[in-house]
Amino acid sequence: MLKRLYRWLDLRIGVGEIVEKELTGYLLPRNINEWYSLGSVLLVIFALQVITGMLLMIYYVPDADKAFKSVTFIMNEVPYGWLIRLCHAVGSNMMVAVLILHMLSTLLMGSYKAPRELNWVTGFTLLALVQGISLTGYLAPWSQLSFWATTVATNSASAVPVVGPYLVEFLRGGKLVGPPTLGRFFALHAAVLPVVIAAVIGAHLFLLKRTGISAPPFGREGTANPFEAQQYHYQGHPGGIPFFPNYVLQDLTSISIYFAVFLAVVFFWPGMPFTPDAFVPADPFKTPAHIKPEWYFLANYQTLKIFPSELLGLSVQAAAMTFLALLPFIDRSPERHPLKRPVFLTLVIAGILLWIALSVWGHLS
Amino acid sequence: MIRKNTLAILVLASFAFLKPALAAPVEQPETVCIQCHGTLPDRLGAPVNLWRGSIHADNGISCNGCHGGDPKDAANAMTPQRGFLGAPKEKDIPAFCGRCHPGVYKDYLSSAHGRALGAGGPTCVTCHSNHQVVKASLALINEKSCTRCHSFDRARAIRDAMQQTEGYIDNISRRIADFQVSGVDTEKMAKSLFSVRNRFHTLFHDVDVARVKGESAAINKELGKLDAALKEIERSHEKRRVAGGIAVGFMVLLAVLFHLMKKSYD
Numbered sequence: 322m323l324k325r326l327y328r329w330l331d332l333r334i335g336v337g338e339i340v341e342k343e344l345t346g347y348l349l350p351r352n353i354n355e356w357y358s359l360g361s362v363l364l365v366i367f368a369l370q371v372i373t374g375m376l377l378m379i380y381y382v383p384d385a386d387k388a389f390k391s392v393t394f395i396m397n398e399v400p401y402g403w404l405i406r407l408c409h410a411v412g413s414n415m416m417v418a419v420l421i422l423h424m425l426s427t428l429l430m431g432s433y434k435a436p437r438e439l440n441w442v443t444g445f446t447l448l449a450l451v452q453g454i455s456l457t458g459y460l461a462p463w464s465q466l467s468f469w470a471t472t473v474a475t476n477s478a479s480a481v482p483v484v485g486p487y488l489v490e491f492l493r494g495g496k497l498v499g500p501p502t503l504g505r506f507f508a509l510h511a512a513v514l515p516v517v518i519a520a521v522i523g524a525h526l527f528l529l530k531r532t533g534i535s536a537p538p539f540g541r542e543g544t545a546n547p548f549e550a551q552q553y554h555y556q557g558h559p560g561g562i563p564f565f566p567n568y569v570l571q572d573l574t575s576i577s578i579y580f581a582v583f584l585a586v587v588f589f590w591p592g593m594p595f596t597p598d599a600f601v602p603a604d605p606f607k608t609p610a611h612i613k614p615e616w617y618f619l620a621n622y623q624t625l626k627i628f629p630s631e632l633l634g635l636s637v638q639a640a641a642m643t644f645l646a647l648l649p650f651i652d653r654s655p656e657r658h659p660l661k662r663p664v665f666l667t668l669v670i671a672g673i674l675l676w677i678a679l680s681v682w683g684h685l686s
Numbered sequence: 687m688i689r690k691n692t693l694a695i696l697v698l699a700s701f702a703f704l705k706p707a708l709a710a711p712v713e714q715p716e717t718v719c720i721q722c723h724g725t726l727p728d729r730l731g732a733p734v735n736l737w738r739g740s741i742h743a744d745n746g747i748s749c750n751g752c753h754g755g756d757p758k759d760a761a762n763a764m765t766p767q768r769g770f771l772g773a774p775k776e777k778d779i780p781a782f783c784g785r786c787h788p789g790v791y792k793d794y795l796s797s798a799h800g801r802a803l804g805a806g807g808p809t810c811v812t813c814h815s816n817h818q819v820v821k822a823s824l825a826l827i828n829e830k831s832c833t834r835c836h837s838f839d840r841a842r843a844i845r846d847a848m849q850q851t852e853g854y855i856d857n858i859s860r861r862i863a864d865f866q867v868s869g870v871d872t873e874k875m876a877k878s879l880f881s882v883r884n885r886f887h888t889l890f891h892d893v894d895v896a897r898v899k900g901e902s903a904a905i906n907k908e909l910g911k912l913d914a915a916l917k918e919i920e921r922s923h924e925k926r927r928v929a930g931g932i933a934v935g936f937m938v939l940l941a942v943l944f945h946l947m948k949k950s951y952d
Contacts, residue, residue, distance in 0.1 A: 396869045396870070398871075577940040584937060585930070589927065597866075
């Protein structure tokens with residue numbers, strides 16, 4: 322039956338050709354490793370965020386008077402509403418975590434190097450967009466946590482010289498965080514950013530298909546034909562392993578492991594994405610004692626605090642982000658093995674340690 | 687010397703930039719009452735130290751909160767024109783405290799203790815002490831205090847009846863708080879507990895054993911309803927965890943399976 326359907330489709334639209342080109346005949350480097358499957362994991366996470374987000378939208382009301390109550394209703398009255406909301410909230414944290422791992426593996430294996438600069442730039446753009454969608458989603462439940470975290474986050478824009486105060490007002494839709502802020506953040510979160518993210522993911526995958534996948538600089542003997550920047554050519558892997566079924570099974574393994582961890586958090590550590598302030602309705606007249614951003618913004622938050630002026634802190638962050646975004650254009654040596662790039666490796670490790678230290682400091686202070 | 691100071695200023699100035707990270711909580715400025723009386727000996731200074739260890743001090747209620755007067759003007763702090771009241775006579779003590787605690791005042795007046803006011807009966811400070819005011823709790827009903835005036839039997843019966851209820855209220859309150867910070871809609875339960883707790887608190891100044899026992903029993907029944915509602919939520923959360931455990935196990939199994947399938951292709 323399935324075979325007949327396949328033959329019927331093949332006769333009309335040439336399914337066999339697509340399968341041959343994109344799946345069984347799409348060859349990957351023989352030494353490809355598990356880290357390469359994180360991209361697929363991220364795709365699944367994004368899809369799950371979109372689906373759970375759509376389901377939440379059925380009951381969620383983006384109105385400052387009703388938002389908190391509607392979220393409480395979802396958590397307590399809607400059948401499996403708690404599960405959908407927890408998946409969405411935990412999923413956003415996991416998305417950032419997996420995204421960071423995906424970028425770290427790209428860094429350490431030097432996959433961002435020529436001819437894949439654009440893959441890196443689009444990936445970096447995705448990191449910024451995911452942070453943006455997390456921040457805008459944070460306001461949605463209109464809790465004390467939402468309200469004050471957004472107040473602090475939007476306030477940091479005031480450090481920008483000259484236009485700072487106007488920028489803050491533009492972001493908030495008023496002098497203070499209030500109903501207009503919820504309106505614009507919700508529109509960004511549920512309509513603008515998902516579409517932009519989907520488009521950039523599309524570009525990221527398009528670039529991946531056009532340049533061909535990079536071979537890791539270690540492991541079994543490579544299969545890539547070396548890249549020479551004379552003219553465009555697809556970096557194929559003759560003699561490599563087929564994407565289907567070999568690497569699809571690796572993708573499925575990683576996705577299953579991800580789900581095991583994800584569900585463990587959802588069911589056994591449901592408080593992970595929340596602090597107690599997340600369950601108190603927003604109150605502009607009552608500042609909670611400890612306002613902290615999400616873990617992935619703690620380092621930025623601490624940076625703003627340790628510099629004598631916010632502008633300096635903001636500039637340092639902007640410089641660090643720009644440096645990372647443009648890394649493939651700065652680091653031009655073709656060597657990709659991390660152990661043969663001691664200066665680079667030291668910088669990466671120092672950078673990670675600095676980030677962790679700032680985050681811990683930010684968490685404790 | 688000057689150099690040392692310059693250095694200190696420079697060091698401190700650099701700390702000033704770090705202010706947001708190091709900012710200490712702002713302390714309430716001391717009132718002139720404390721500034722002056724704090725240094726006085728004996729009867730005039732002792733209340734300040736006693737007050738420091740009181741529930742009033744913990745809640746930011748200073749001398750002028752009870753005694754009136756102007757806490758900002760040392761010269762006129764104790765003039766009646768600025769509302770200074772001084773110390774009340776013994777039979778005026780309950781009314782003095784009752785200005786802020788009207789409910790308790792009413793409960794006290796209608797109790798045997800209150801009816802004996804002025805005839806050797808206890809006032810607020812007999813059990814709660816003056817200045818070093820002790821927070822209301824069942825610990826105040828103890829043999830040492832009560833036997834100053836009468837035998838402890840009746841008081842013990844009252845305390846025993848209330849102790850159980852208090853423990854029950856604490857237990858339910860803690861469970862509601864735990865659920866509240868995990869997203870459970872506890873608003874109705876919290877409101878209901880609030881009214882039960884208020885009802886319970888009216889018993890604190892009652893010394894009628896039968897009434898305390900009867901009311902405690904009624905309150906326990908109310909608490910039982912809350913307990914049952916909480917147990918229901920606990921059961922459903924337990925079910926969720928079992929389902930979650932199965933789901934996680936299934937995913938681990940899938941991961942192993944996919945991994946083995948992949949191995950077979952290598």
